[in-house]
Amino acid sequence: MKSFKSPYVMIDTPALLIDQNIMMQNLRSMINKAEESKVNLRPHTKTHRMPELARLCLNEGAKGIAVAKIGEAEVMAENGIKDIFIANEIIGEIKYNRLKALHDKIEIRIGVDGKEQIDQIEKVFVNTSKPLEVLIEIEVGENRSGVIEDEALFELGQYILSKKNVVLKGVFSHEGHCYKASCAEECIRLARIAHRRTVAAAELLRTMGHKIDIVSIGSTPSLMHGGIAEGVTEIRPGTFILMDVGQGSAISDFSKCAATVLSSVISRPTAERVVLDAGAKALTSQNRTEGICTTYGYGLIKNSNNVRLSGVFDEHAVLYNRGFREAIAVGDKVEVIPNHICPTCNLYEKAYLVTDGKVIKEIPVLCRGKSQ
Structure with missing residues (x-):
């Protein structure tokens, strides 16, 4: 057994350490998985909140990054990241005005799951030269945010079609309930259901006339254990790079x-x-x-x-x-x-x-x- 005494005695404590070799192995393993499945990797940077690690992922082959909050997106943009997806719902005109400022500088998209968000986007983005691209979140079992029923998805899709300043670009989901799976096999089964549900949502929206380019899923344990369903175009794991x-x-x-x-x-x-x-x-x-x-x-x-x-x-x-x-x-x-x-x-x-x-x-x- 290796000694549990740390060799980093020169660093004062407590301190956050990141082992470069292990981190790079984790990153390259997920990049290889994305390449084998012919999907884009968009790491969720809420895990580390470090622009330097975000740039590292992009340099190694990631398509862009995901964040959870506008504050994160602002800092990432200030540090040279030009393709950001806020994988979360945003509410409040204060926030949408900040988003509008980012929208003028970089490629940015956000998640939505209700008409309230669409109304606020339509109001704040009224004088912009290009509409804001959004992804509808699909609730796949975590019991958090996201559209649950197909009827609600259809209504939201129709609502977006009636707006000038919003364009539906895709759908996304997070199979976070896989963390509570009883075993690896159960994790894989739950993830498959979640992936199929997300792909089916994209197909429904396409029948309505939406050009759905992005079908995004993400959860570190499910991606470490299982495959990626046909029809998925993007994965958004976060914890994988550092683990815990x-x-x-x-x-x-x-x-x-x-x-x-x-x-x-x-x-x-x-x-x-x-x-x-x-x-x-x-x-x-x-x-x-x-x-x-x-x-x-x-x-x-x-x-x-x-x-x-x-x-x-x-x-x-x-x-x-x-x-x-x-x-x-x-x-x-x-x-x-x-x-x-x-x-x-x-x-x-x-x-x-x-x-x-x-x-x-x-x-x-x-x-x-x-x-x-």
């Missing part, structure tokens, strides 16, 4: 986890208890309690024999493991694989890109906090 405990659990392999939180041992108060300096403000307090992405505890010690954090306070993490306690000393540094990397990245101003015990560079998390 949830995704590692889904494939029973934590060696693909590129991101860790470096933490110092600050106390060993009992024969079993160890306290680290990375708590909820460094790792979040999330965990998943069911399905293939179940996490157990609040983080996994890298290279350990399944040593998990038992709990997190604001500034402390606590674990109980006699063997770990006997092998570690106060002042030693360990790396914790976060349960969920997306909110973890948002806690940091920068990440350290590392490999083979060396620090390569610091990468600013420029979209940190850009949730408006």
Whole structure:
């Protein structure tokens, strides 16, 4: 077993680390999957919120990027990203005025699932030279946003046809409920249903006269386990590039986890208890309690024999493991694989890109906090 003591003793803690070699393997693996299936890869950058990693994906062959919020899109555009899809619904004229400013500079699309959004676009974009392109979100089982019934999809499609400043470009979905699948086979089955539902929605809209160019799906665990349905043109995984405990659990392999939180041992108060300096403000307090992405505890010690954090306070993490306690000393540094990397990245101003015990560079998390 590798030592669970981190070689990055030169970095103060807590700190966000990204292993370059592992990250590049993850990225190239997903690019190969997209190329084999003849679909575009549009990574969802809400995972890392770093324009530098977004540009890396584009340089390696990604078509564009997906984001969750206008704030992210604004920062990405400022840093040279010219093809952005906001895979989310937007409401409020304040936001649409910001979107209009972006629309004048780059190629940008957004998700919609109701007439309210269409009405606001039509009002704000009235004096633009080109209409705003949108994708209708299809609800495929996650029980979140998106159009559910074909009748509602037909009505929304008809409504868009009546507008001047909105053009329907495609459909998208997110099979996030696959995270709760009981096993890999169930994950694949749920994903197939979700993909077919999304493709069928595109076909329905085409019969109405819409030119549907984009059929976009996305979920890291389903794409790692299964294939891509015929008729899909684009995939939008996000977590795949860095991975985390949830995704590692889904494939029973934590060696693909590129991101860790470096933490110092600050106390060993009992024969079993160890306290680290990375708590909820460094790792979040999330965990998943069911399905293939179940996490157990609040983080996994890298290279350990399944040593998990038992709990997190604001500034402390606590674990109980006699063997770990006997092998570690106060002042030693360990790396914790976060349960969920997306909110973890948002806690940091920068990440350290590392490999083979060396620090390569610091990468600013420029979209940190850009949730408006």
